[in-house]
Amino acid sequence: MIKKFNLPQFILNTFFVLVCLTYILPFILVLSISISSEDAIKQFGYTLFPKIVDFEAYKQIFSNPTQLIDAYYVTIIFSAVTMVLSILVMTLMAYPLSRPNCKFRGVLTFYIFFTMLFNGGLVPSYIMNTKYLHLDNNILVYILPALVSAWYIIIIRTFFQGLPEGLVESAKIDGASELRIYFKIIMPLSKPVVATIAFFVVIAKWNDWNTALIYIQSPKLYSLQYMLQKILREAEFVNKIALEGISGTFQDYKVPTESMRYAMAILAAGPILFIFPFFQKHFARGLTIGAIKG
């Protein structure tokens, strides 16, 4: 059977294919620049397909990957720790909010909610974190200030409220403490909301560049994205990374600055692009949870 040619559908699909190309081509361009030779870039500019293929940039990075590895290490550590701790703290906090027998529910809700309405702004936070808490140039600054988000707590609380009331009540008759109920009953039933929030927390932390921009001076503690920002902004930083890999005399060595920049971007963005499709169902679900009134 021959399918009837459908013009409107054809036009619609063409439109979306073109739109999607505006999303895919930039990534191909970045990839192409990273494997172009420096001379080709000088001569022809950035091209969608490399005129002269050259893996010099990658060789250069892998000959001395200290900075890249440091940044990966720091980013993985603080993303993982933030994820675990923030899920723990936020679910522990959301649980009393979801229980009708909690007497200070109203006060606590306001205490959390108010942080969504008003904040001191960047400067007081900066003075607090550096002068009083001494978190500057410390990996904890990536973790501690970002643990509690009022919005996520409200989403979690709403989910908890949807769980059957009888489960908790009957556990209480059996003498279970609230902590036990939280661990043994509530948490095992809350995997969907926990997975969704965990995903959003990890993405946010993985993409964190502003914390380092404000609080971190030591290159050993740079987050991945902040390292990338320095690479994009500062040619000297790229040269430093490149030349550390060469022992002895390097006067003659010409650093492939342009291609190295983009090679670093590829190496840093790769994992996210790769795991992205597998997590799609989580954030689709997260959106529907988020749609519930707080």
Place this chain on the structure above:
Amino acid sequence: MKNEFSNNTVVSKVKIAKSLSKKKGYIIKENLEFLILALPGIILLFVFNYLPMLGIIVAFKKFNANLGIWGSEWVGLKNFEFFFTSQDALRVTLNTVLYSLDFMFVGLFAAVMVALLLYNIKNAMLVKVYNTIMILPRFLSMVLIAFIVYAMLNPVSGMLNQVIGIFGGNSDIDWYSKPNAWPIILTIIQLWQSVGMNSIIYFASLMGIDESLFEAAKIDGASKWEQTRYIAIPHLIPIMTITTILAFGNLFNGDFGLFYQTTRDVGMLYPTTDIISTYVFRGLMSGNMEVAASVGLFQSVVGLILVLLTNMIVRKVSPENSLF
């Protein structure tokens, strides 16, 4: 009578629990447990959210790092005066508000249009592919977006100048020193990054329309456009209203990452790209703490007023969508 004593233990247990929970000692113990559970979060919010709120007092002081926030000299409204009498005040405020409005309306139009077009594609598999691709940039960091923007706009080797060259135009424009181009550039970047994600909510809503409405319209001879105009779009209007009103609450909060990263923080572009957040950040970095703090306070207070105002409006328009 027999029914009440049936095996439904859960129900009877709930009854016992209710009688139990009336005992005073029990209530105290229970709430103490709740308090302990919530305590880590309470402390974290206090330290990282409430203390800085108190610290905002620095906006009324001449900050001296050695004396600390409390010890510094009180100067009243001088910092505010400094900001509001400078040329920057009007510029950053206007930029912030105008970009917010721009993103709000262009974004709304694009998201609704994408949702409507996707809705009309018959192949569900393709819809999913398009969707996935268009959502992707929402999960990339602003730094990576800035990389892509730089690959386009780099004056020497960038794609945009090459394309302009192909069409015989002036192919050595330095985009990073052309402030007039940036309102359009930033709108395109913002749109590119967020339209996929924003269209999802409209698409999901369209999927909820009863098919029979369209069937009936078809029988009555309605064209595709008429079906969209009289069935699909009216169906989306409540969500459009809510997202727009909520965006008003964020009128004063520009996306720091977008304005700081994609512009590469180039001074020449400030006339059209400097917003309150970037201004406060620069104030902080240059050590001009107290003025930056006063601008931050201005932003927070106006933000609070806007949220309260929009919430009031939402409560009138559609109470079920109000925040509180």
